Amino acid sequence: MKLPRRLKHGEEATLIEHLEELRSRIFVCLFALIAGSTIAFVVHGTLLGWLNRPLPSRIDKPVTLSVAEPFMTSLKVSVAAGLALALPVILWQLWNFLAPALDRRSRRAIGGLTVIATGLLAVGMAFGYFVVLPAAVKFFTNYDTAHYAIQIRARDYYSFALLVLGTTGIAFELPLFVLALVRLGVVTTARLRRSRRMGYFLVAVVAVLLPGVDPVTTTLTAIPLMVLYELSIWIAVAVEHAWGPPLGQRAETSRES
Numbered sequence: 001m002k003l004p005r006r007l008k009h010g011e012e013a014t015l016i017e018h019l020e021e022l023r024s025r026i027f028v029c030l031f032a033l034i035a036g037s038t039i040a041f042v043v044h045g046t047l048l049g050w051l052n053r054p055l056p057s058r059i060d061k062p063v064t065l066s067v068a069e070p071f072m073t074s075l076k077v078s079v080a081a082g083l084a085l086a087l088p089v090i091l092w093q094l095w096n097f098l099a100p101a102l103d104r105r106s107r108r109a110i111g112g113l114t115v116i117a118t119g120l121l122a123v124g125m126a127f128g129y130f131v132v133l134p135a136a137v138k139f140f141t142n143y144d145t146a147h148y149a150i151q152i153r154a155r156d157y158y159s160f161a162l163l164v165l166g167t168t169g170i171a172f173e174l175p176l177f178v179l180a181l182v183r184l185g186v187v188t189t190a191r192l193r194r195s196r197r198m199g200y201f202l203v204a205v206v207a208v209l210l211p212g213v214d215p216v217t218t219t220l221t222a223i224p225l226m227v228l229y230e231l232s233i234w235i236a237v238a239v240e241h242a243w244g245p246p247l248g249q250r251a252e253t254s255r256e257s
Contacts, residue, residue: 037082062154124172175232
């Protein structure tokens with residue numbers, strides 16, 4: 001498979017050439033996803049073992065209740081892991097498609113932010129696996145045990161575990177989300193600093209909306225998110241001084257001149 005060529009900054013191309021490039025990059029992404037899912041399926045037993053570790057000791061393994069559920073559940077977990085493996089390739093293809101529209105300074109800045117976003121995602125998923133998921137599973141599997149014979153269905157448990165890991169990873173992208181709002185001129189760093197209480201309240205709401213609604217899990221999630229929110233304010237202040245006025249304000253200035 002021939003890899004698509006990245007256009008240079010300012011290089012002109014016809015609509016057909018852009019569509020051909022886009023199609024080629026989509027094929028590369030699909031190939032990476034299939035390859036990653038295949039690798040994950042080969043070792044899916046190990047993946048399931050990792051996901052089973054937060055389960056209470058009295059539960060040996062999740063149960064299945066239909067003929068096709070074991071295969072379909074293993075396939076679902078493998079595709080999710082394959083997506084995680086293919087994500088660098090997918091982001092790289094997306095970056096190569098959009099990069100020609102940006103100048104060198106913007107490419108350098110976005111490239112650095114992409115590395116930071118990848119690191120935050122990895123840290124968030126690790127936090128979800130080692131902290132949030134065990135606490136959530138412990139709470140839910142010990143709730144009203146006097147009234148229920150608690151068994152865990154494989155399909156539901158692995159969906160819940162993947163949801164916890166995914167949403168926690170995305171939640172840790174909070175600094176970049178705040179930075180984007182500041183850069184677009186939606187909010188200012190001065191307003192963020194004045195409205196810290198409201199910001200902390202919104203962060204707490206996000207923590208409540210994440211999977212695992214028990215007080216322990218919510219608190220464990222809210223604390224690092226509040227730290228990230230405070231950190232994002234000071235990162236936005238530094239970036240605001242380095243990059244100049246927001247994009248919206250810059251566009252208004254250029255129109256007036």
